[in-house]
Amino acid sequence: MDEVPASLANFFAQAERYLDTVDAAIRFLQGGDPSLAHRIAGRRFLPEGPRFAQLGVAPGGGNDRGGDRGDDDGDDGGGDDDDPLHWAFGALGVADRAKHLASLYIDDLADVVRDGIDPRFALSRYGERLAAAAQSFTPLCEALEGEPTLVDATLDQIAQELCERHRPELVGLTAPFPGNVYGALRLARAIKRRAPHTRIVLGGGYVNTELRELSEPRLFDYVDYVTLDDGERPLLALIEHLQRGEGPLLRTFVRQGGAVCLQTDASLHDVPLRDAGTPTYVGLPLAHYLSLLEMLNPMHRLWSDGRWNKLTVAHGCYWKKCTFCDVTLDYIARYDPGSAEKLVDRMTAMIEETGQTGFHFVDEAAPPSGLRALAERLLARKLAVTWWGNIRFEKAFTPELVELLAASGCVAISGGLEVASDRLLALINKGVTVAQVARVTRAFAEAGILVHAYLMYGFPTETVQETVDSLELVRQLFAEGCLHSAFWHRFAATVHSPVGQRPELFGIRLRPLPAVTFARNDVGFDDPTGVDHDWLGEGLRRALYNFMHGAGLDEDVRSWFGTRPRPGRWSGRRQQGRAVVPAPAVAPDVIRRALRGA
Template sequence: MLIYPPFADPTWPYVSLPTLKGYLGRRGIPVTVRDLNVEAFSVLTAESTTDEWQQRLSARFQVLNGRESLTLSEQMEYRRVAEALPLFQDFAALMTVMRDERSFYDRAAYGAGRDGIEDLFRIMEAVYFPFRFNCNRADHLVAPWDFTLLDSYITHRRSLLDRFYRQQLAELEPPRFVGISLTFVSQIPEAFYLCRLLRDAFPCCFLMLGGPCLDLMVRYGRPEVVSLILDHVDAITMQEGEKALEQLLPLLADGLPDQEQLAAIPNLITRDKVSGVVHQGPPWVLDLVKSVAPDYSDLDLKLYLAPSPMLLYSPTRGCYWNKCSFCGYGFNQSGAHAYREIPVQQAVADLQALQEEFGVANFYLSCDVLSPDYAFRLAQEILDSGLEIYWSTDLRIEAAYTPERCRLLYLSGLRAVAFGVESCSQAVLRLMHKGTTPERIRSVNRHFHQAGISTAWMTFLGHPGEGFKEAKATLDLLTVERKVVDQFIVGTFGLTPGSRIACRPEEFGIDSIYFTAGDVFRLFPLYTVRAAGTIITDRQSAQLDAQIDDLSSRYQLDHYPWAGAISTHHSFLYLLRYGQRVFAKAWPLPAKRKMKAGSGKKIRPRFPLAELRRREEQFMGQYLEGALQLDPETGLTPLCFDHFQEALAREGGGNKR
């Protein structure tokens, strides 16, 4: 069995495990795929679940509200409980809004459904304080995941899905093998939670963790990380897992393989149960000519939160450019993953087979990038084959995208493209090693837009060496080109493990790179810069924020995975229905939500919520100022779960009514 754990996008099935299933199935090795992420959303929105949460919050509110004073931790919980209680509604009905075509395409109804689901996440945060959850998050209020925090989370049964997991395992025939794909950071806690439950329920089952996020954790984590992960599972798969599973599963079918056999399996990390020595198999990379179309047959596509399905397909792996300073896709920077392509005839045949089997017309080509030549050949093959689909993908700004070529892409069904523009300053583009110019960005974007293809610009501010002038150049070009830019995002630079900046910080004016004590996986590097000339003042920062706010007010923008976010299922459906400019103006306000019986009952907090919020913000600001200070002796900042708990205990204190 292969498991995709919560929390991630519930609007479409992710491509990784169906890809493995297709590859193994072609070789006569059957596996079953379970998407526990989408199954979880049905559980979390069920009336029985939300009724129980409402009762728990009501009881907790009464307890806290009856006290003469509250500790700081209790104040933080109390405010969340008090703010969550009025938010209950029929959340199961919101799932219907997302799956029903009529309500989904009603922008006011859609907005109400989206807001209701976001309210559900706020309720989850209150019930399971101090943890936070949404489609892109499962974390602690402030501390990064380390093994102390994970152990506390698991031991105290803090997962929202504990009961669901236990019910599912109780109904399961004892499996010989379970592999869990840890694709995103937001899946870390539930992946390890499942490992513990599976080990307790099925001690003889061979457990394995793999996936892009796990690969980064192992590749860049502290030296003890591999051993600590292997305390939870029998094996770790690095990078591509096709060959590892192809060799491992037949061995397991014949009984438990010995350590010598395990050590010879490509991309597999195991630990000798006697000596404790860790072994890593030889590296292996898939020849995409031998790839197989993903097999989604185990998944109920009607469960996903969308009125019609959209499938992911990966025709390429790696990046043909692979020079950008900030990019840390661990696979691409490792040297083991060169840019590779599935032959276009094979790719189109795969798409046609997926369309015929699952009745889908919409595809997201999920890959780092398509080369221009491949994109053109793929488009021509789609047209020559008579395949009628709509698709979207990410492309790099290249001069090869002429008006004629963009028209070809449109005719093949391309309706939305996301560009990694990053910056519109020539100086910063050079620092980034982007190999492009602002003028090329303008002209290529216009070629796509004029061909009828929706364009989205992914940009960010704060690249080392960027000053106010350079940052403003990005916002200025976005403003000038607004009528031909259909979506955009302006993010903030974050240092990524494995990137050129992380590996050669001195080239970018970085003095030091360090981590928090709790970031044992080293996923979130911190850094200091020495180039004082590039520091942006508070006043300049406020000016940039105001310009972003003004530009954003002219669009309907949102965060993942909703309509208005870049490269999401919902956004693509809206682009198909209403055209490429559907997000280029603000939408009407959402319809008024229907309150659930009992949730409208007025609560009377005895402690002032605004004051509690102010005190929490004050404490968090003061705490983080110290917790993120580098300790020269350890080379770390003290921020971690234990350190935060100690700070809360020291703060203590009560808040009188």
């Protein structure tokens, strides 16, 4: 008999307590019952499952090498020594402490759904593996037409209720990521069965990057149209086409005679950013969304805690030279800066609609000139807002500009450092150096602005030594207060990037792709360096988890890498059966000297 997963064993043992508390916990995370924080923070109200094991010790305590924590005996304790969360919340942070505990409670329930009901389920994605690099539509189709799970049945019911309430003639579904695709098609399937004459159009980031060569007719059993790139003009053209029974379409896939064809009229042009209009949240139950605090890091919480109105300072990327990026696609390649005055007008309208003054600018890289103009207009119009966004760590962000941004309401920024190696940054064509990134991030940090860095490993020709050196420089950036948060991404070659289009310039060989009828973007490659990046990635993530909690910053970075479990080409050395990465080749004070201008 298979062993029962820990999540399910815990749930079965405490099922009645979960039933008694789930509504209250949801209500609290929706912001509807703040006084409940005191009971939750006492750790006697909510049942605690496997997710709470991480509370056993503070990060870095004991011999922590991966975020694993000792068992928590559940003692509420009165002193600091008995309180594993005192380091994070102190004595008065009751609301945040309770939010963190309630978030772990929700994570436990999500694990129950995944382990006991539907293995495709996660809180922020559903059926992601079905759509990730899905060269064939068959796995998605089989899942859609297979025996429905409880999650499927719930989505079907929601779709049918919405269809009955609104009786739409046209439904638009956006799928920005692989984890949204199955859910979108599940909704489309339910709508088609409830109201077969309703037209459905699919778009979004996943479509724009993965489905540009779509030839799979079965997709159109669920949707009628698939549009590429910016959606405003294709959608307007489609609406006019449906109303008149004719008319040109723009970048729109349809099925005709059993085959997929792309219809696009060159006389139609995209709507410029200045005329794109103001986003609206009308119809969304904003008060019902949950604010989660899962990781005890002030920068990381911005992604899940609280609501942010979404806008862009500009369309596309003003740099658009990074060799790993899909720079040939419209959402990167077509740079269209907006008007700061109009942007502030839109912010004002969204505040009036939502009652929320928080904004997240979701640019690929917001231009420094655009952010300066925005900050000046916000201050001139005395509009009190809180905002954050994505940038390049470039020298245009002087301490003077950074202080201006902070004065206008900027509380955080994120940007791509990628690999902390000047050789690899040059190969990436990032246009920055490690020293420059250190100075820019320090300027933001000194202005009270949180800084998140996107990091990359496994770039073509990257050696073990360069990976270790990169981790060492990241450690120094955290230790010097330049970074507050970061995330390691494993490099992937795509057909729309310079690496994927000219692999010979990067010393790699692409693996041939089979015939593709559905998604085509990621492409496998062989790197002659033969480095085991999968294994290195485990150590990088362990180190970063601790750095983000202020732990392990004095450790030798080699200590984060454990035994390498499998044989293969390796440029490290073995010592008593243990694979050992080389010592950092960079000095331990590189970042400090860069900050001093040495």
